[in-house]
Amino acid sequence: MGKMVFLCDGDRCIECNACVTACKNENEVPWGINRRRVVTLNDGQPGEKSLSVACMHCSDAPCVNVCPTNVIYHTDDGVVLHNKDGCIGCGYCFYACPFGAPQYPQSGNFGSRGKMDKCTFCNGGPEETFSAAEVQKYGRNRLAEGKLPLCAEMCSTKALLAGDADEVSAIYRQRVVERGFDSGAYGLSQGLGRKA
């Protein structure tokens, strides 16, 4: 049984935003929502760093813990998914999430929240796999096709890695050895509390 993770190598990301675009296109993400975003630190300064962020599919996910209707859950692969049918748009998962992953279309009254939308690790949702309802509500189910999330698959510098935690960390470990320094990637160092 694997544990699916994302890892963004902070010394490789070039802020091309292709992951953002790929995600929006592949999953037909609703207007106004970006399941993935690229944040650039010290933008325009020497030493500028960029990181691509989405749902980190936490093992002990605060959103799963807080959801009043209990519709957010872990799959067997460790992917955090949610059932939009039970979502009431209360916004609590957004308050709890450290990464700002849950987002809401402005479809409710007074421009308030519709049903929550977030990164699915390209793993669809609780609807029947490959069904039209699944695509419409959650986007593509690439994991069921034996593929990885498109954002990571098409990352031009391979800064963004997705896959089983053991394989991703092995790749990153090899990178650190090869280049002789550890940049502290978004995902591993954060989760392990490791200082470079």
Added chain:
Amino acid sequence: MRNPAASLLAAAVAVVALLGLWLSGPAAAQDVRPPAGAAASGEAARPLDPALPQAMQYPPVADQWQAINDGTRGFVNIPDKKAGRLIQTQGMEWLAWRNDELRRYGAYAIAGMLIALSGFFAVKGRIKVEGGLSGRLIQRFKPHEIIGHWLTAGSFLVLALTGLWLLFGRPLLLPVLGPDAFAVTAEIGKYMHNFGGFVFMAGLAYIFVMWVRHNLWDRYDLNWILKGGGLFAAHSHPPADKFNFGQKTVFWMVILLGGALSVTGLTLLMPFWFVDEIELMQFAQIIHAGLGIGMFALMLAHIYIGSVGMEHAANAMRSGWVDVNWARDHHSVWVDKYEAEGGEERQGPATPPAAGTAPPAHPQAAE
């Protein structure tokens, strides 16, 4: 861009261009001298230099983790500039407050109030009208006052119950109703809560304008407080005007708590309209839920004394017409003023004095 080959090519071109900028730009800006390994850098199969290329000698991202954990913002291309914040850690504290403290102390407050009211009822019983009902009715509340009261009260009960549904639903109701039925009730509850809030705010504003002049401090209040509202002595009814000090306390609690609930509720209903920081949204949620439960517990006492706790009290908010004997017990000054003004009277049911109660012996309002 449906053609994968074309998109790959475009991406490759973009990456090469960006990489070139990224590698050369900062280095050139930092240091005009050629780097130490410049002569060797042109060679194809150079062994890995222990001294890193100049372009990579900036502090690695790892050094910035502490700042990122503290909420450092970066630049984002997407319209939502708040997304520039990589991490907010206070959500975990909010989660603990919302899931543990709010549920625990909220349950304590409601259970404690129910136990206290049950104990009070067991000891004191139902407060009777001294001397029974006379059959003479006088008008305590006009129809518009009754409407204002029930507009506020009805919407508050809907808000309180739907709010409690959201806070306690997952541990208490979800296992009973099942996920689908519970989600439907929760969604209906959310809409009732969102729209009901505006009814509540309208009612709140209405009762404030209508009753505030009756709820200011007057010369009977100190005496009423000293006698504890007549709670500790049999057949003791300190004089009071239209509202006694206990009712004034309820009024100001409703206005203040209701006002705070309105402000925090609007903040939650319209995310990021009034506040910029997610911490303030979390703060608003805790305040809103905490005050809401507290107000619900207080209102349980108000509901008790207006219904089972006191004979005839509910008539004041049912028809607005109350028996003059009941009114003399609790609002003797107001009755005197009413009769002095020659207020209208109606006929109502009369009952003999309850067995064991003293005959009607009302102290005059002038003490």
